[in-house]
Amino acid sequence: MRQRPLSPHLGVYKFAYTMATSIAHRASGIVLSVGLLALAGWLIAAASGPESYALAVALLGGAFGQLLLAGWLVAFSYHLFNGLRHLNWDLGRGLEKSEARRSAGLVVLATLLLAAAFIYAAFFAGVPR
């Protein structure tokens, strides 16, 4: 293959925590894509009859399923707030380094609050399941 010029790879940059918020956006997106499979599976099971639905509930209601559910709630909270941060950048706002650092902190804070609220509502609010 022809040797073509490459842009500098990640390794040449000093680590900044805004990098972590960037890769976390992709990671949470992938986690949520897996969640889409579960959502479709849950609906298909509900459309296919009580036996298939019981299986879906057994899978999602088990320890692993509940862990996944909590993971999707955290991933969704993060992806929502960091996505809003991206949309703000798309308007050409908040692109200065200091602003990007501040918004990263805000996103993490908002994520913790919303994810905590979601997890409380989903697991501790006493909804019979």
Next chain:
Amino acid sequence: MSLRSPLGKVLGRGSAKQGVSHWWVQRVTAIALIPLTLWFAYQLMHLPTANYDEVRAWVASGLNPVWLLLFIGAVAWHSALGVQVVIEDYIPKKGAKVLALLASTFLHIVVAVAGSFAVLRIAFTTFSAG
């Protein structure tokens, strides 16, 4: 000085020949998903239980099938675009990359169609009071 040819400027489609449509649709679906996901989360939390009859009645009730179809479509589309970029960035080998892109595209379409079909099937076979 611009490096773009006059023809390239007029067509405005860049090297992928798709112009800004990927970027744009990713934003449009992102904005649509803000109310749709919050609606979905709110609805799930207000389901009295997650048992079979309860869930089917909820899916079939009122305009819920419409919102669910929009939700599934927007999520699948947004997810397909996002996963595509991740594959393009992290799988360097051309053959593996094309295979992964194909697999992701097919899987997203299958999931969107099957999920939508499930919603319609429930909506048309459940007679709820709602």
